[in-house]
Amino acid sequence: MPSTLKNWRIPIGKTRYNQTVFCNFNKVHHWKVAGATGSGKTEFLRYLVTYMCMKYSPDDVQFAIVDLKNGVSFAQFQWFPHVRGVYKTVPEAVSAIHAAHETMVERLQEVERLRAVFQPEPVYPRLIVLIDEGGELAPANAVLDEDKELRKAAMHLLSSVVRIGREPRVNIIYGTQRPDNDTLPVSIRGQMEGVFCFRTENELDSKIVLRHEGAEKLPWIPGRYLYKSPLVKYDIEVQSPYIPDKVLRRIIQPLIRCESQRTATQQSDAMCTDNQMADGDDGIGLETREKRRRWGRSE
Template sequence: MTNTSVGWSIPIGKTRYNKTVYHNINKIPHAKVAGATGSGKTEFLRYLVTYMCMRYSPKQLEFIIIDLKNGVSFAPFQWFPHVRGIFKTVPEAVKAVKEAYQTMVERLIEVERLRAVFRREPVYSRLIVLIDEGGELSPAFAVTEEDKEMRKTAMHYLSSIARIGREPRVNIIYGTQRPDADTLPVAIRGQLEGVFCFRTENELDSKIVLRHEGAEKLRWIPGRYLYKSPLVKHDIEIQSPYVPERVLKRLIEPLIPSNTFYDIPRDEVRFKDEQMEQGDDDIGLDNVIRIGDWGE
């Protein structure tokens, strides 16, 4: 079931010594991305999707993207042919996770039948379930009992994928601010061996993510994080890559159908460049330090 013709080492940034670091999805199929608001988690996830969609064909790679910030962070990515869908609400997220679970089960059944008669196994496309703000999916934040049961079902599916999704090539990238017991059950958290920990608010949050202090001491530079996996001896401080909006637009705009548009009356909307107030320093993710530029 392993596609030996495709390399799955993804560049995830550079160290202060200008050395590129890679994350191997074949060897570390599941990962968690954590850190405080504004630390660069979502921009890093957007980079991962962009890079992988540009490198691999839709026959090699598919995404199920769960963006529980109402889809605002990943809206343009719906046009990539690799993306099965952008799921924006808890009910949609539950259906999406169930879909990934069913894909995994169907593949396992097929492989079992083929192995029983010594037949050659197919090479499946890699299916990545990418979740941004996974804390919004937690049963701890349910409003009603029905809502709570629905969220528990999603966590049950995710737990199964985390345990047995490696061989059928169904993987999880789980993004959240603080992956504690409320937002990410231990049964899932322990299987997400790849760790991308951006700056945390305090020592406790760092211990929850990394099992030790340190992330709270990272310089407050968007995209700066500590990388941890079973394949490295110690945590590596990395500056993550970043895809500027103009580059993303150049890549995705040709994929948008010509008859797609949103007609919003000009006097009913304030555009981003009109929302800057005098005195704003214009420092944000649009100006994040590019990969390899560490600065002073």
């Protein structure tokens, strides 16, 4: 079972005075990540996933990654045992969000049943639904009516998760360029108290994200953002960490090799079983030469 004493303070970068800044998933449960194209949002999200997968076990944290850029930014992350899947299309994204919502409901039902009889409650793995380019989920971007209804369902499920997902440990990290009413309804945006706001194109976009100006004045340095949270009194200018591809390759390639070896072993076992079944007279593989000796049968 996951540890009840797990520290969920995650380092998210450094200030200009070389001070490390932390966010805490135990205290702020849902986050939005916004900013203009090329400002470093996706690289920051990749860092968050990598850091938590390296620090925590799959019994502590699990991810459902929705990458609506056809999965190109998070394709390698499917090899982490923490990752339930990388979902690349709108129907896949809706399916993943629906599964997270069902997990939340099941956990709440179990907690209610245990509390009713004064039994100790389990500590569930934290399930983080990470969405990159969430604007693609907006109903306003739908072409067909069926597609529009599908996207509305996704927003309805997300709204439910951000309202009641705290206790069952289901969290949302929502990344989009401009979280306005079209891409992120107020019912969801208002519950996401944690904000990572990268450079915006203008003052209006900054006001949409932070409710005040300032993000448009950030230097055009990829990874530079303003951090806003109920845990800090003022917005903090932070430079986010960055994981080079060669480092990510060094972390993930052993996982790919292990998976390949496991698959090869399974295939070898399956071939061995098939051969025994083919040679056997009784259908359970006991009539091969080796097994005849083992069971004391003569030829």
